[in-house]
Amino acid sequence: MTTLLSVEGLTKAYPGVVANDDVSFSIEPGEVHALLGENGAGKSTLVKMIYGLVRPDSGTMTLDGRAFVPSEPRAARASGVAMVFQHFSLFEALSVAENIALGMEDPPKMRDLSARIAEVSHAYGLPLDPARLVGTLSAGERQRVEIIRCLLQDPKLLIMDEPTSVLTPQEVEILFATLRKLRDEGTAILYISHKLEEIRALCDAATILRLGKVVASCDPREKSARELAEMMVGKVLHQTKSAGQEMGEAVLSVRNLSLPPATQFGTPLSDIAFEVRAGEVLGIGGVAGNGQDELLSALSGERKSGDHIFLHGQAISRLGPTQRRHIGILSGPEERLGHAAAPDMSLIENALLTGSVRENLAKNGFLNWPRTRAFAEKIIETFDVRTPSASSAARSLSGGNLQKFVIGREVLQRPEVLVVNQPTWGVDAAAAAAIRQALLNLAASGTAVVVISQDLDELMEISDTFAALNGGKLSAKVPAAGLTVDQIGLMLGGAHDMEVADDHAEEALHA
Amino acid sequence: MIRLEKRPNPSRLWTALTPVLAVLLTMIAGGILFAILGKDPFEAIRTIFWDPLFNEQFAAFSRPQLLVKAGPLILIAIGLSLGFRAGIWNIGAEGQYILGAVCGAAVGLAFYPSESPFIFPLMVIAGALGGWAWAMIPAVLKIKFGTNEILVSLMLVYVAEKLLASMALGALRNPEGGGFPGSRNLSQHPGTDNPELIAGTGLHWGVATAFIAVILAYILLNRHILGYQIKLAGQAPRAARFAGVNPNLLIAICLGLSGALAGLAGLFEVSGPAGQISIDFNSGYGFTAIIVAFLGRLHPVGILLAGLLMALTYIGGELAQFMLGLPAAAIQAFQGMLLFFLLGLDVLSNYRIRLTGFAAKGAS
């Protein structure tokens, strides 16, 4: 058999950074090929070039023995390349069928398409109702839309960008079964991930990227996770969990908290109850879109509720964000740019954003800029934020550095309670380790820490106790030590309604 | 191929430079426009920008007019700029200006023929309140129902114009005016007049208020937490809510304040330069102030300069109308063009322009 896709010396530079530097690798038909690398290693840029979204500065690609120069995604699709995106390719206010039609070159009539969607999605264990609005679907279901959209085009090469980040462990198993089935049918899969165990379980070959360069190619089944991690990061970071200190009294308690969704397609919170003690790290796991944002905004004070939230037994639900900061409840939202920080403002101004109350940065409403600058510089220094100066705009920082800044900003204010959502999302490994360590140190000093995260490995690493958020409901919390992946998966809602792909799936596809 | 590339940090140089560049480009494009109209472009530009200030024949009359015209523009634009920064679009300043004039004049006329020194301060308060109340209509509707403030504030301009006509013809009509529309003259009656404070400069209370507004706005935006919250709400609304900013309060403050300032501008105009309530009392200051606010980069000092420049185009435009027969509408088009160039060039402060060469093309 001939090689399906080969990439020779692809290079793409952006101002200040070479995203891909002379990258070469090849994929055989029916191969599941892993593209492994940490955040910022250049995986996204590489697949965008293959999918025709980005043009390489130099280098060549060959598909099926012919030169492959996709000028736009449409051309890539016509050549048999399909892609499942991590973000940004679905339309919430449109139906499943409309979304799928938009991703196809020559879609059949809507009625026929809907019938095909129902049929194929069931055959592959990814059931979908073609008439539903995508905005009402869960993150996992949205991914099914993307996958079905690709499958209906009968691709030779399917690119999947971090597909498991929105799935429970049980759902991951089913997805893998589907992917293996596709592979057996002859479809090649380019699988992008930074999760090592997944790659070892699924992939036949791996290309490892670091800082835009190919650093190794291997058969991941023959390597240990540790070896893969070393190749990916360069050195293995050592995480020190602080010695299990004594936990103090319950600081924050939440009882029967229910909130209607804030936005049209938001998740309602229903009957949330938990307690966090001084020095405790409570990990709240869950797949994207199960009420994480809503929970954070209820705790931060951005959304108020009835008397359901208590600090040391005092009801605080009616206090706004500023008043909550005053009594020691601080928070760090998921979205760095635009929520935790104002992109166009300097780091000094962004230090003021949450620091004005506890750091005495304003008197009678008049701002103390020297003091604010000093606070910003203290954050930068303490948390090793790489930036030319405190006057730089927040948007000019890399994800990891900005995240260190926004988490550091809260940590330095000595909170009684700190609530963070996705603290290391899209952050390089070194920064992620630093942030986790800072959270652990904070807990060790007696703060009650709530970490909401979709990264289960992260939660297992730093949490004392664990609870799962699923469909806006929170499970009872359990000690984190000794939890197995299966147990966590079941807490997160198990397989939801996914089914194992049936044996006649291929026939359905080609019917 | 020309490509835009986002700068990591906004460029301060270009932020300051773009208004200047926009004015130059407008002069060129305006010159072409004037040439099409059959006028000598160089003479037209000179008449508009140079003669009002430096021509011996006209300067004595024109120079004071500069402050007279710039005063209301600056005063209104300062108010508008606060809202624009916060993403709250009051474009009905023209209506608030009218209401300020009507309310202020009504108070003044109510005391006629008294010449008490307390009347004018009362008129000032009434003018500010009138503009404030008119602007609070879109504010309250936005807060209560989420109604679009752009459309409501604009619709209220037309309502205010009808109200103005009804006042000039009815309730406020001069009983000794022989049936002509229009109120008594406020500027010629001691107690209700807004006189020139320093002879020959055009400086009246409205201009002084405008200067004070510039200073206070500067302090608000650079030194006070409310100014910070205004900027934050405009740039990143979600971050503003996270920081504890109450968006409804901000709507009320920004719309109310800009309405009050526009009302003040109307009051000072009706009791000074205009002199009386008449059907065509409003002359578009409320709309031109939008241009002034943008031309001044929503920055108080910038607005001060932009207001003076825009006043110059008004005076120069009148002069060109008188000297060269340039139509009045040409100046309006000229001002609109200025705003276009400014908005277009704005891209330079946040983006770099790159010319992508043939190398990239070869690879693709």
Added chain:
Amino acid sequence: MGGIDPVVLIASLMVASTPILLAAIGELVVEKAGVLNLGVEGMMILGAICGFATAVETGSPALGFVAAAIAGAAFSMIFGLLTQYLLSNQVATGLALTLFGLGLSALIGQGYVGIKAPNTPRLDLPVLSDLPIVGPILFSHDAMLYVSLLIVAGVWLFLSRTRGGLILRAVGESHDAAHALGYKVIRIRLMAIAFGGACAGLGGAYLSLVRVPQWTEGMTAGAGWIALAIVVFASWRPWYALIGAYLFGGIVVLELNLQAAGVKVPVDLLAASPYLVTILVLVLMSRSKSRAALNAPADLGRSFHATA
């Protein structure tokens, strides 16, 4: 109110509504593509003078309408260029378009004040026009009025039944997703903006050639802004825009008739009523948010810049 003939009232209602309807249906398409163009008033008035001037010079109202559409579209491209390529703020740029349009139209229109436009013929349909009541109401208008109804039907068909319409809605819903799938966001938006400009131009020309029919400075008197409000009223649905525009036209015609009939309501209050009603409608629509939210394009008014 014996002096008001309902048949004449309804027929004149349709004429009074058509300029706003044309402008609104154009803006509806623009907004569905995710662009907020507040320059409708400016494009309308430019269409009004260009259409009027062309009709006067050539003696052909039909050519006048064509010229108005071209002028409106060309004028809208200033907005398109600034907002789509130079990423300027859409609110500010739309305002600038209106201010510039008012000035430019006054400039062009200097020689045309007080002239009468060539008559736009009414369609005389055999049998149909002679029907009692229905004839004068429905079948004895000028061709442009029917064109406006065809445009509404066409827009509805396009948006709900065609792939092009689906793509346009997709771009307005999420430009990032549309870009990721390979659709040319900017090109699609520019086409929508041009269509909106052409429709606004037609609406303006209908005002100066049929409804008034004369040229006066600032003759649109807020019609463009009301068209924007009609789009909100319609929650971005074409047939509702028709209903909204006709309701609005009804109020205007009623107001004029009441004035003429000498009803004891202050004249200025009557004259202000269209604007007050618009505000009232906006309030009522924004109260029932959830229904409108589904149709409102999610990326309305946001600038698109492909980062990668």
